[in-house]
Amino acid sequence: MPVENQNGVRSECSNDMQHNSEAVEKLLKAFIYLETGAKSALKRNDRHNPYLLKQELKVAHPDPKLDNFDDLLRKLYDHYQSRYFDNPTTGKGASSEELDEIDDLFVYLIETLPMPDEVKYRCMFFAFLCEENARRHWRNYHWATERNRALQGKMGLIERSYQQVFEHLYR
Numbered sequence: 406m407p408v409e410n411q412n413g414v415r416s417e418c419s420n421d422m423q424h425n426s427e428a429v430e431k432l433l434k435a436f437i438y439l440e441t442g443a444k445s446a447l448k449r450n451d452r453h454n455p456y457l458l459k460q461e462l463k464v465a466h467p468d469p470k471l472d473n474f475d476d477l478l479r480k481l482y483d484h485y486q487s488r489y490f491d492n493p494t495t496g497k498g499a500s501s502e503e504l505d506e507i508d509d510l511f512v513y514l515i516e517t518l519p520m521p522d523e524v525k526y527r528c529m530f531f532a533f534l535c536e537e538n539a540r541r542h543w544r545n546y547h548w549a550t551e552r553n554r555a556l557q558g559k560m561g562l563i564e565r566s567y568q569q570v571f572e573h574l575y576r
Contacts, residue, residue, distance in 0.1 A: 422484035422499035432514040433458035439519045440465040454482045508555035526570040535567040
């Protein structure tokens with residue numbers, strides 16, 4: 406469904422929302438594996454449902470802050486389901502107004518993933534935020550850092566941590 410973004414530009418948002426749902430799904434599956442040492446027990450379509458994955462994670466890792474994202478997790482699954490016309494959905498379209506909350510969730514999951522910093526800070530998410538080449542050549546760098554509520558006030562710490570890990574591993 407076409408939506409109007411903050412600049413008044415009309416854009417197709419549903420495919421991006423499907424990708425957002427898949428990104429959150431992957432982080433939740435990683436979280437489950439890192440917490441339990443096993444893959445998610447969900448089957449069939451349920452294994453793509455971010456809300457159900459969060460519920461499964463909650464058994465091993467109760468997190469009241471993550472519970473605050475329940476409505477968004479359900480909405481993301483609805484967006485994921487909309488990739489095929491015959492899947493059941495609520496019929497509510499995707500909106501760029503959801504992006505701040507999606508970013509909040511994604512950054513929260515990345516920050517709280519139970520893994521050593523030497524692994525976490527070498528993933529592409531942090532490389533895109535901290536590497537000089539990304540700053541120069543990634544066309545979304547400004548939007549992803551300066552216009553991202555979830556990263557406000559955190560970039561200094563992220564950059565320092567990234568640099569410390571890089572120096573620890575490679576120098």
